[in-house]
Amino acid sequence: xxxxxxxxxDRGVKVRSDGLYALMSWRELSYLTVPRLVLIVGMLIxxxxxxxxxxxxxxxxxxxYALLALSFDxxxxxxxxxxxxxxxxxxxxxxxxxxFNTSFGFPPYLSIPIATILGGIICTLLLLPCLPLxxxxxxxxxxxxxxxxxxxxxxxxxxxxxxxxxxxxxxxNRWVEQYLVIAVVLLILFGLRRLVNLDLGxxxxxxxxxxxxxxxxxMSITNYKALAVFIASAMGCLGxxxxxxxxxxxxxxxxxxxxxxxxxxxTVIGGAGTLVGPVLGCLILVxxxxxxxxxxxxxxxxxxxxxxxxxxFRSEGIMVYGQRKYxxxxxxxxx
Amino acid sequence: MEIxxxxxxxxxxxxxxxxxxxxxxxxxxxPNFAHGALYVITAFITWSLLNTLGLNYFLSIVLSLIAIxxxxxxxYQFVLIRVRGMAISEIIASYAIGLAILEGLRWGGFKGxxxxxxxxxxxxxxxxxxxxxxxxxLTVVVGIALVAFIWGFTHYTKLGLALRGIAQDERAAMMLxxxxxxxxxxxxxxxxxxxxxxxxxxxxxxxxxxxxxYNVLTMAIAxxxxxxxxxxxGAVLAAFIIGFAQILSVVYLGSHYQMVVALLAIILTLIxxxxxxxxxxxxxxERV
Numbered sequence: 265x266x267x268x269x270x271x272x273x274d275r276g277v278k279v280r281s282d283g284l285y286a287l288m289s290w291r292e293l294s295y296l297t298v299p300r301l302v303l304i305v306g307m308l309i310x311x312x313x314x315x316x317x318x319x320x321x322x323x324x325x326x327x328x329y330a331l332l333a334l335s336f337d338x339x340x341x342x343x344x345x346x347x348x349x350x351x352x353x354x355x356x357x358x359x360x361x362x363x364f365n366t367s368f369g370f371p372p373y374l375s376i377p378i379a380t381i382l383g384g385i386i387c388t389l390l391l392l393p394c395l396p397l398x399x400x401x402x403x404x405x406x407x408x409x410x411x412x413x414x415x416x417x418x419x420x421x422x423x424x425x426x427x428x429x430x431x432x433x434x435x436x437n438r439w440v441e442q443y444l445v446i447a448v449v450l451l452i453l454f455g456l457r458r459l460v461n462l463d464l465g466x467x468x469x470x471x472x473x474x475x476x477x478x479x480x481x482x483m484s485i486t487n488y489k490a491l492a493v494f495i496a497s498a499m500g501c502l503g504x505x506x507x508x509x510x511x512x513x514x515x516x517x518x519x520x521x522x523x524x525x526x527x528x529x530x531t532v533i534g535g536a537g538t539l540v541g542p543v544l545g546c547l548i549l550v551x552x553x554x555x556x557x558x559x560x561x562x563x564x565x566x567x568x569x570x571x572x573x574x575x576x577f578r579s580e581g582i583m584v585y586g587q588r589k590y591x592x593x594x595x596x597x598x599x
Numbered sequence: 600m601e602i603x604x605x606x607x608x609x610x611x612x613x614x615x616x617x618x619x620x621x622x623x624x625x626x627x628x629x630p631n632f633a634h635g636a637l638y639v640i641t642a643f644i645t646w647s648l649l650n651t652l653g654l655n656y657f658l659s660i661v662l663s664l665i666a667i668x669x670x671x672x673x674x675y676q677f678v679l680i681r682v683r684g685m686a687i688s689e690i691i692a693s694y695a696i697g698l699a700i701l702e703g704l705r706w707g708g709f710k711g712x713x714x715x716x717x718x719x720x721x722x723x724x725x726x727x728x729x730x731x732x733x734x735x736x737l738t739v740v741v742g743i744a745l746v747a748f749i750w751g752f753t754h755y756t757k758l759g760l761a762l763r764g765i766a767q768d769e770r771a772a773m774m775l776x777x778x779x780x781x782x783x784x785x786x787x788x789x790x791x792x793x794x795x796x797x798x799x800x801x802x803x804x805x806x807x808x809x810x811x812x813y814n815v816l817t818m819a820i821a822x823x824x825x826x827x828x829x830x831x832x833g834a835v836l837a838a839f840i841i842g843f844a845q846i847l848s849v850v851y852l853g854s855h856y857q858m859v860v861a862l863l864a865i866i867l868t869l870i871x872x873x874x875x876x877x878x879x880x881x882x883x884x885e886r887v
Contacts, residue, residue, distance in 0.1 A: 346687050393870040400630060400686045404820060405869040411817065412862035419855030525698070528691060561702040568699035575692045576681045 267599040272592045299590070303540065307450060311442045319554075320438060324510055326550045327445035328354075331503035333527035333534070333542030334452060335496035341537035342460050343492040344472030345395075349406030351523035353500020354507065355413060357383040361505035362429040362514040372433055376505040383501030388494040395489045407524065414519035428515025432508055445506050449543065452499060456539055459495075468492055526550070529571045535583025544583055601729045602846055608735050610842025611742035612801055614835055616815050617822035618745065619793035621834040624823060626766045627783035629679055629689050633697035634794055635816030640700055641667045641795030642807045646716060656717065664795050671791025675784050683783070697816070705809045716803040738800045745796070746835055762786060814858075821861040825868045840864075 281292040314320045332350040340346045361379035364370045370378065394405045417423055435441040459465050467488055470478045475485050508514045526549060527542065534545025549567060556563030574581070616638070623631040631637075641663050648659035674696055682688035723732035753759035764772035765782045773779050794815075802811075822841060826833030841861055848856040 340687070348690075394866075397869060400690070401869055403687065403690060404630075404824065405866055408862050408865050412859060412866065415855070415859045415862060419853070419859055525694070529695075532691065559706070562706040564702040565699045565706065568695035568702070571695040572678055572692050572699075575688050575695075576678055579682075579688065 268596045269599055270594050271597050272588070272594050274592050278591045303543075304450060307446050308443075310446070311439070317438070320442060321510070322551060322554050324442055324445050324506070326546050327442075327449045328503040328507050329523075329526055329530065329550055330449050330543045330546040331452065331499050332523060333530040333546050334449075334456060334539060335499040336527045337531050337536060337539055337542045338456055338460070338499075339492060339496045340531070342465065342472065343468045343489065344475075345489060345493065346403045347406040347493075347496070348403050348524050348528070349409050350500060350527050351410035351519045351521060352406065352413065353383070353387055353497045354504035354523045355410055355518040356387055356497070357501025357504030358508040358514045358518040359423055359429075359504075360386075360501070361508050362432050363423070365432050365509075366429055372435060372509045376502065376509065379505040380498050380502040383504070384494045384498030387497035387501065388490055391493050391497070392486075392490060395486055395493070410519040410521075410524065414516050417516060428513055428517075430513055432512045432514065434509055434512045441506075441510055448502065448506070453539060453543060460539075464491075526553075526567075529567060531581075532571060532579070533574050533581055535581030535585070535587075538581070538583040538587070541581050541583030545581070548582075602843075602850060604726060604729050604731060606839075606843040606846040608731070608739055609846050610839040611739045612797075613818055613822055613838035613842050614746065615738070615742050615793075615797035615800055617819035617834055617838060618749070618831075619790035619797065620816075620819035621823050621826070621831050622749070622793060623786050623790035625831055626762050626786035627675075627683070629675075629683065629783070629787070630686075630693065631679075631787070631790060632690055632694035632816060633674060633700065634790070634819050635812035635814070636697035636700035637667055637671060637791045637794040638798045638815045639807070639809060639812040640670070640704065642716060642798040642802045643704060645799060646807060649716070660799055663799070664792050667795035668788040668792045672784055672788040674791075675787035679787070680780060680783075697812070701809050701812045715806055716799070718803040734803060738804075741796075741800055745793075749831070758785065817858070818861060821865045824865050 277292060277295050280288070281295050287293065310323050311320055314323060332354065335353065336347060336350060357379050360383050361372075361375045364375040364378055365372065390409065391406070394402060397405060423429065435444070460468065467478065467483060470481075471485055471488050471492075478488070479485055504518060507518070527546070530545030530549050531542040532545070533541075533549060534543065535541030553563050553567055556566055559566075578585070619637070620631055620634045623629055623634075644663035644666055645659050648654045648662055649656060652659075654662070674693075678692055678696060679689065682692050718732070718734040723730050724736070725731075753763050761772070761777045762782055762785065764775065764777055765779055765786075769779055772782075797815075805811075818841075822838045823834050825841065826835070826837030841864060844860050844864065845857045848860045
C-alpha cells in the first residue's frame with residue numbers, strides 16, 4: 265500500500281516578498297499590501313454601506329468589542345496572561361469617563377483620553393497583586409473582579425447605584441463617533457503588530473514562554489507584566505469610555521459578562537495570536553448576534569455552540585487558516 | 600444562636616452546591632464551568648417530570664438524577680475530552696456549554712416565579728428559640744451524610760480508590776491499568792449528579808430561576824478556591840468559613856454584601872495563597 269503525506273510549501277511570491285525584494289515588482293508589492301489595504305479600506309467604508317442608523321451603531325459596537333478582543337489576544341498570546349476580565353476594563357473606563365463628564369464637565373475629547381490613561385493605571389494597580397499568578401488562577405481572579413466591583417457599587421449605592429449615571433454628553437454627530445472608533449481600532453491593531461515585533465515584544469513573549477529565563481537575564485517579570493497589563497487595560501478602558509459616550513449612559517451592565525466572553529469567542533473564532541483575527545472575529549460575531557436579536561436569548565445559545573464547535577474542531581481559527589492558505593500551497597507526496 | 604444555626608445550614612448548602620465542582624476538578628483537573636447549568640437543569644427536569652408527566656416526586660427525582668449524570672457524561676465524552684489539558688480551552692468550552700444550557704432554558708420559557716418544587720416535609724421545629732423548618736434540617740442531614748458517603752466511597756471501594764489514584768498521580772495510575780479518561784468520565788457524571796442532588800435539596804426552599812445557575816457557579820468556585828482546588832476536605836471547611844462569613848455579613852451589613860464577601864474572599868485567597876487553605880498544588884505551577 266502506497267503511503268502519501270501532504271506537504272506544505274511556501275509560495276514563491278511569499279519568499280520573494282519577505283525581504284527587500286518586495287520592492288522589485290508590483291506583484292510582490294501587492295501581495296504584501298492588498299490584504300492590509302482590504303482591511304483598512306473595508307473598515308473605512310463600512311459606515312457608508314450600512315443601511316440605516318441602527319446598523320451604523322452596530323459598527324461602533326463591533327469596534328469596541330474589537331478593542332477588547334485585541335487586548336485579550338495581546339495579553340493571552342503575547343504575554344501569557346489569560347485575562348477574562350474584559351468587563352472590568354470596560355466598566356472602569358466607562359465609569360471614569362462618566363464621572364469626568366458629568367461631575368467635572370469635561371467634554372468627550374478630554375474625558376475619553378483621561379479615562380483611558382487613568383483607567384489603565386487603576387486597572388494595573390488593582391491587578392498588580394495578581395500578576396505573579398499563572399494560568400487558571402489569573403483567569404479566575406480576573407473573572408471575579410468585574411463581578412465584585414458591580415456588587416460593591418450595588419451594595420454601597422455609590423456612583424448612581426443600580427440606576428447608573430445618566431446625562432453624559434454624546435459625540436457631535438454619528439460620523440465622528442464611527443470614524444473615531446474605527447480609526448482607534450486600526451491604529452491600535454497596527455500599533456500592536458509593530459509593538460510585538462520590537463525588542464519589548466520579544467521580552468513579552470519571553471515572559472510568556474519561559475519567565476524564569478527572563479528573570480535570569482536580569483529583567484523584572486513583574487514590571488513587564490504590569491506594562492503589558494497597562495497597555496491592554498488602557499485599550500479596554502478606551503473602549504468603555506467610547507461606549508459610554510455612545511450610549512450617553514453608564515450603569516452596572518458595563519460589568520456584564522458579555523464583555524468578558526464575546527471578545528474571547530471572537531479571538532477563538534478569528535484566530536488566536538494573530539491580532540487581526542480577533543478584529544475579524546468581532547466583525548463576524550457581533551453582527552450575527554445582532555441579526556439573531558429577535559430570537560432573544562437563543563442567540564447566546566447559538567454563539568455558545570459556535571464557540572464550542574470552533575474550540576473543539578478548529579481551534580486554530582479563521583485567520584491562521586487563511587494565512588496558511590495565502591502563504592503556502594499543499595500537495596501530496598509519496599513517503 | 601440564630602447565627603449559629605443558620606450559619607450551619609448555609610454552610611451545608613454551600614457544601615452541596617460546590618461538592619460536584621470540587622469532585623470534577625479534583626479528579627480530572629477540568630474546571631467544570633457548566634456546573635451551575637447542570638444544577639439548574641436538574642431542577643427543571645424534576646419539575647417537568649413532576650408536573651408535566653405527573654410522576655411521583657421520588658421517582659422523578661431519581662430519573663432526573665440519572666438524566667443529569669448521562670448529560671454530564673455526554674458533555675465530557677463529546678466536548679471536554681478533546682480539550683483536556685488545555686486550561687483555557689476547558690474553561691471556555693465548559694462555560695459556553697453552561698451558557699447554552701442556561702440561556703436555552705430561559706428561551707424555552709422557564710422564567711418568572713411560577714416554577715417551584717414542593718418541600719419534602721412540611722412544618723418546622725424550634726431549636727432553642729429559633730424556628731427551623733424540617734426541610735432545612737433534612738438538607739443538613741443529607742449534606743453530612745453525603746460528605747461521609749463520598750469519604751467512604753473514595754477510601755474503601757475499588758472505583759473510589761481508582762478515582763483518587765487519578766487525582767494524585769495520573770501517570771502512575773495509568774501504569775497500574777486505570778483508564779484515566781474513563782475515570783474522568785465517571786467523575787464528570789458523578790459531579791453532575793452531585794450538582795443535581797444539591798439542586799433538588801436546595802431549590803424547594805425558593806423558586807427555580809435561571810439566574811441561580813450563575814450564582815451557584817460563583818459560589819462553587821469561591822468555595823473550591825478558598826479550600827484549595829482539588830482538595831475535598833478543604834472545600835468542606837471553606838464552605839463553613841464562607842457560610843458563616845455570609846450569615847454574619849447579612850446580619851451586620853445587609854444582604855447586598857453576601858456576594859461581595861464571597862468574591863472578595865476569592866480574590867484575597869488567590870492573591871495571598873493561590874493553592875487555597877488546604878491545597879497541595881506545587882508552588883511553581885501557580886505563581887512565579
